[in-house]
Amino acid sequence: MGPAGLEYLAMVDHLLIKQQVEMLEIFTGWESANKYRVFNTLGQDVFFAREDNDCCTRMCCGPGRPFEMNIVDNIGREIIHIVRPLRCQACCFPCCLQELEIQSPPGQVIKTLTMIMMMMMMIMMIFR
Numbered sequence: 001m002g003p004a005g006l007e008y009l010a011m012v013d014h015l016l017i018k019q020q021v022e023m024l025e026i027f028t029g030w031e032s033a034n035k036y037r038v039f040n041t042l043g044q045d046v047f048f049a050r051e052d053n054d055c056c057t058r059m060c061c062g063p064g065r066p067f068e069m070n071i072v073d074n075i076g077r078e079i080i081h082i083v084r085p086l087r088c089q090a091c092c093f094p095c096c097l098q099e100l101e102i103q104s105p106p107g108q109v110i111k112t113l114t115m116i117m118m119m120m121m122m123i124m125m126i127f128r
Contacts, residue, residue: 005079006104012040017049031055038071047071047079064098070106081106 020035032055038047052068066086072078081103097115104110 005073005077008046008073012046015040015046045074047073078106080104 016039018037022032034051036049037045040046049069049071052070053065057065067084069082070078071080083101087098100113101109102111
């Protein structure tokens with residue numbers, strides 16, 4: 001048995017993640033905090049995810065920005081917490097590649113994804 005709240009994931013073979021479109025972002029180009037809905041194969045809402053960072057970070061750091069993401073179930077319980085610190089995205093700095101920490105319950109690390117460089121290619125490795 002895994003962390004509380006993740007039992008549902010043992011019963012599904014895949015999920016669909018859809019980013020919610022912000023009209024303000026479309027018309028102004030002003031980056032807003034990303035929000036996602038997670039559906040099962042029947043199209044039912046399973047989880048909701050929301051990026052947590054400030055406007056200045058989103059505008060200045062772009063896709064390499066640091067963030068925290070809260071993933072909650074349909075009753076609002078935080079099931080998964082994801083933390084990605086600010087790191088350099090350039091391959092010329094292999095000591096500063098992206099890293100992502102997955103926590104469940106929040107505060108307890110269950111996995112770490114680390115970008116590594118292998119034969120001039122960037123790949124993500126999963127570590128405990």
